[in-house]
Amino acid sequence: MENKYYKHFDIRNELSKVIENDELFLCYQPLINTKTNKMVGMEALVRWRHPEKGIISPMDFIPIAEETKHIIAIGEWVLRNACMQMKTWLDMGYKKYGISVNISVVQLKQQNFSEVVTGILNETGLLPEFLVLEITETVCMESSNMITRNLMRLKNKGIKISIDDFGTGYNTLNYLQTIEINHLKIDKTFISNFETNVNQAVIEMIIKLGHRINAKIIAEGVETKEQYDYLKQMECDTIQGYFFSEPLLAEEMVDFFDKDEKVIKYPKRFMIL
Numbered sequence: 188m189e190n191k192y193y194k195h196f197d198i199r200n201e202l203s204k205v206i207e208n209d210e211l212f213l214c215y216q217p218l219i220n221t222k223t224n225k226m227v228g229m230e231a232l233v234r235w236r237h238p239e240k241g242i243i244s245p246m247d248f249i250p251i252a253e254e255t256k257h258i259i260a261i262g263e264w265v266l267r268n269a270c271m272q273m274k275t276w277l278d279m280g281y282k283k284y285g286i287s288v289n290i291s292v293v294q295l296k297q298q299n300f301s302e303v304v305t306g307i308l309n310e311t312g313l314l315p316e317f318l319v320l321e322i323t324e325t326v327c328m329e330s331s332n333m334i335t336r337n338l339m340r341l342k343n344k345g346i347k348i349s350i351d352d353f354g355t356g357y358n359t360l361n362y363l364q365t366i367e368i369n370h371l372k373i374d375k376t377f378i379s380n381f382e383t384n385v386n387q388a389v390i391e392m393i394i395k396l397g398h399r400i401n402a403k404i405i406a407e408g409v410e411t412k413e414q415y416d417y418l419k420q421m422e423c424d425t426i427q428g429y430f431f432s433e434p435l436l437a438e439e440m441v442d443f444f445d446k447d448e449k450v451i452k453y454p455k456r457f458m459i460l
């Protein structure tokens with residue numbers, strides 16, 4: 188990919204400067220409850236605004252950032268900015284949502300990862316119950332004590348854990364014994380071809396499994412009404428995808444917030460006693 192699209196572009200070298208050059212930004216994609224059709228949370232997704240190449244997708248730079256370990260600084264930037272944004276929304280009076288942040292296996296293997304997360308929560312003032320960490324299923328396959336220890340510590344603090352791209356890993360279910368998982372996210376490859384018998388069998392199996400272990404199910408990549416209707420009928424709790432909304436800028440997200448929930452607090456001097 189690096190060679191194909193960015194032939195003369197030294198992506199490795201430029202990745203080291205994305206933070207100091209202020210070239211990263213976050214988008215947020217709503218997660219919609221299938222019973223109420225209301226937003227219940229959002230996922231933060233990073234993008235790179237390159238001065239010459241334009242917007243670069245995370246799929247094109249996260250794998251390289253993982254290889255070069257720049258993901259440690261980038262991941263921390265993402266976490267800090269997502270928590271700051273969520274705290275701003277909470278302070279505006281929107282209190283029904285949590286924010287999900289993608290975490291790389293490279294970050295999870297850092298000895299101080301749980302301290303980094305709790306440090307960011309303290310710094311931003313965000314309560315742990317509003318934070319969800321998304322871990323890809325492949326992470327769970329790496330039976331590293333460090334990963335398990337970090338996840339346990341974060342869980343004990345009240346942070347929630349989602350398993351991303353569920354169904355794409357292999358031989359993975361053993362981690363369910365160790366860590367209580369809050370959400371399973373059905374990978375979008377199953378949703379895009381949901382009409383096939385095999386994919387329906389997998390989707391229904393994941394929903395059943397998730398509910399048995401008290402996890403909520405999120406379907407990723409829901410694009411059509413047919414997919415939505417099927418998932419709703421199968422009692423999938425939450426959906427994410429272009430059918431409701433593509434990832435949006437922070438200011439565009441406010442349209443998704445439930446208008447009734449905001450309690451307008453008047454400053455004391457305006458109160459009639």
Ligand code: C2E
Pocket residue numbers: 216231232233244245246249262265289290291321351352375407408409410427428429430433434
């Ligand atoms: P993911 O965590 O599974 O995120 C979902 C991806 O699906 C996002 O792609 C989102 O834009 C895309 N998507 C949402 N709805 C639809 C839909 O209806 N149809 C289709 N075809 N796609 C949909 P995005 O933003 O390009 O991110 C790609 C991947 O990059 C993410 O997959 C995640 O693994 C990684 N990523 C993104 N942000 C971060 C980050 O801050 N840190 C780390 N470590 N990885 C990140």
Ligand code: MG
Pocket residue numbers: 230289321351
């Ligand atoms: Mg994700």
Ligand code: MG
Pocket residue numbers: 351352372374375407
């Ligand atoms: Mg995913």
